[in-house]
Amino acid sequence: MTSNINSELIQFTSRPNWFKYRGKTMIFIGSLIAVLSLVSPDVYIMGESASWIPVISIVVLIVGIFRCIDALAADTAQGFLYNMQGGVFDIVVGFLVVFSTDGEANNLNLLIVGYMLTQGIYRNILLSVAKIPNPLSNRITGIISIILGIMIWIDWPASMWFIAFSLSVDISFRGWALVVLSSSINK
Template sequence: MQAQVAQVTQTVREKWGWFLVLGIVLVICGFLAIALPFATSIAVALVIAAVLLIGGAVQVWQSFSVQGWGGFLWQLITGVVAIVGGILIYANPVFGAFALTLVVAAVFVAQGITQLILGFRLKPHDGWGWIVAAGAISLLAGIMIWAEFPFSGTWALGILAGFSIAFNGWSYIAIALAGKRMAKG
């Protein structure tokens, strides 16, 4: 384990410039996704459609390869539902983006509520406030997306994907700068 950490550290130290380039490209791509939220939302919907189609097809195939197992029927049904969902989203990606936006809003609301409950249960332990804050932000985001529906269907997925890509880029920039400091020191 320690040898792996040393190897990763050495790679970051030697190749920090490549990590920096990757980070900058991801930040730019993230901001482009944020600037073009509708196009990004459609792209996200199409990627989800492809994932559902491929995953569903593999699940159906796998269910037939283990027919004797007690979960055959449920696995088959789940795979078929994933395939149908993928086809429906692919056939109408705008509708798919709207449907996925509702799912995202519901997940944020549910996550926010559970994080708030967990945070208050952890009180007075250190860090409980951060969990409550994260829960409040998730809950607020879910409510805002839900309150703006159907308009939020044109921007929510794209904005979320853009922020995710941009923050991923910033993390690579941070790794690169740390590697540069290590290389100099």
């Protein structure tokens, strides 16, 4: 089975169920926080009116930690570099967002825009280099990240709840792409 799969995907073939469960957890948590951002946008967390941003930034931080663990468990240099770059990026942005929520959307806009655009562009560039089965889910996830990043950039709804909603939707779609990838490799 591994002979016809690209070397970047060896880590997925050894533990496809782990990635599937992790992806489903990301879908659930991201969707839950996205719905909570819409239903109760003016919640006070950590003493600030920062909507659900502290919670979703902790989720981004945890996703980054898991990606770094995946990098350390990777069998190839490509798998290590891909996961370590994305993991460190998630950890740094998650850490910065957790400790910079002061109730002002303008202070986080540029950081979140850069994060969303970089994630989306990185995923789409990676698809042109790596040969993965069923790349449509990753391409859709990257495009959604780019669209949400642009919407935050142009201050379409200039508010904290939309930043939390965008990060939550991004986490949900990243989980979906992980489930689709691990399911297609499992077959």
